[in-house]
Amino acid sequence: MIYVLVFMMGCILGSFYLVIATRLPKGEDVLFSRSHCDNCHKDLKWYNLIPVFSYIIQGGKCSFCQQKIDPLHLIVELITGTMFLASYLYFGFGYNFLINLIIVSLTIIIYISDFKYMIILDSPLIVSSVFIINLKLIYLGLKPTLYSILCGICLFVIMLLVQQLGKFMFKRDALGGGDIKLSFVIGLLLDFRLGLIVLILSTFLALPYSVASLYLIKNNEVPYGPFLVGAMLIVFMLAPKFELLFDFLFRF
Ligand SMILES: [Zn+2]
Incomplete structure (x- = not known):
């Protein structure tokens, strides 16, 4: 159970890190603006924002305009989750x-x-x-x-x-x-x-x-x-x- 929790925490933070690393350099707000689709600019709903799962369920596409979502999202979420889990396995709490x-x-x-x-x-x-x-x-x-x-x-x-x-x-x-x-x-x-x-x-x-x-x-x-x-x-x-x-x- 704790493994799943640590992994999920990594995935959630990973998706936040990607937002920080790609929006902040362009001068976009990351804390207070809603997440939106880069193509159709529609605000995403909470169920579009579940790391890994949303991407897989939507087939890697925006659920409004069907534009392909950059697979970098999925990759960064999975890598961060895996690295968090590896840290836990390596060091313990x-x-x-x-x-x-x-x-x-x-x-x-x-x-x-x-x-x-x-x-x-x-x-x-x-x-x-x-x-x-x-x-x-x-x-x-x-x-x-x-x-x-x-x-x-x-x-x-x-x-x-x-x-x-x-x-x-x-x-x-x-x-x-x-x-x-x-x-x-x-x-x-x-x-x-x-x-x-x-x-x-x-x-x-x-x-x-x-x-x-x-x-x-x-x-x-x-x-x-x-x-x-x-x-x-x-x-x-x-x-x-x-x-x-x-x-x-x-x-x-
Ligand atoms: Zn869209």
């Missing part, structure tokens, strides 16, 4: 599970908005930070929380320096402001050592993609955010292993 839900949520939103619009929205970063700080206060106490905030600021400054250095050396922006703000969240969430590993790992993840997109489609505008959150997810789930790796590398 508790601090790590809740934190992992925040990382999964950020991953979904940033993948969509950064690949589609080359933008990392501020509001998901702000909301995540507030959640993370509260969870740390509840589970870890005041001192570790303040330390984590300090770590976030450190990573933010490091990325800011990298950006300024890149600007100075290559005369163009290699890092967006969103990537730098995201680094604060990474430091806040993982503290300094693991945060640093995320920054390093993300460049390794981004490298094959950048090279491929440069040579195959002659595009040198590569979003970096998806690789940062991807690395954050990997490092958080395998945190003890990366702690050992860090100890091993920096022992001398």
Whole structure:
């Protein structure tokens, strides 16, 4: 029963994340406007909005104008639901599970908005930070929380320096402001050592993609955010292993 509940919660939030990631960059309101069909603009009824089920029952079409609904809706809902369920199976209920839900949520939103619009929205970063700080206060106490905030600021400054250095050396922006703000969240969430590993790992993840997109489609505008959150997810789930790796590398 709890598995179904966690999965459904993921599907519902996934459908909300898709709305955030595709409407906010266009300046559309997401909290107070009714959901509507992108083709006929009719307001959707509650039974059109049940994640996964509505899509399947309506055969992937709008029930008013029969226009095909982007299958991205179904895909994002299923992926988010599956990742929520996987987090529960991996961690069980508790601090790590809740934190992992925040990382999964950020991953979904940033993948969509950064690949589609080359933008990392501020509001998901702000909301995540507030959640993370509260969870740390509840589970870890005041001192570790303040330390984590300090770590976030450190990573933010490091990325800011990298950006300024890149600007100075290559005369163009290699890092967006969103990537730098995201680094604060990474430091806040993982503290300094693991945060640093995320920054390093993300460049390794981004490298094959950048090279491929440069040579195959002659595009040198590569979003970096998806690789940062991807690395954050990997490092958080395998945190003890990366702690050992860090100890091993920096022992001398
Ligand atoms: Zn329609």
